[in-house]
Amino acid sequence: MLAIRGVYTGEYIQLLEDIHVRPNIRVIVTFLDDEPIEVQPRVPGSAKGQISIADDFAAPLDGEALEAFYR
Numbered sequence: 001m002l003a004i005r006g007v008y009t010g011e012y013i014q015l016l017e018d019i020h021v022r023p024n025i026r027v028i029v030t031f032l033d034d035e036p037i038e039v040q041p042r043v044p045g046s047a048k049g050q051i052s053i054a055d056d057f058a059a060p061l062d063g064e065a066l067e068a069f070y071r
Contacts, residue, residue, distance in 0.1 A: 004015055004017045
């Protein structure tokens, strides 16, 4: 087992040390900074008028769509 330092950028983990291990090795990532992120509460109805559901939403899928779903 090897522990190294790194920084999560929001898109990827940047390693702060050089490592020499084989490619495709399994890793465990532990986030040490436990500062909570402020999460805004959801506002019910905030997307009203922006989303629509087709009248035939619950209708059976046609053969082509059904086949694509199970690929």
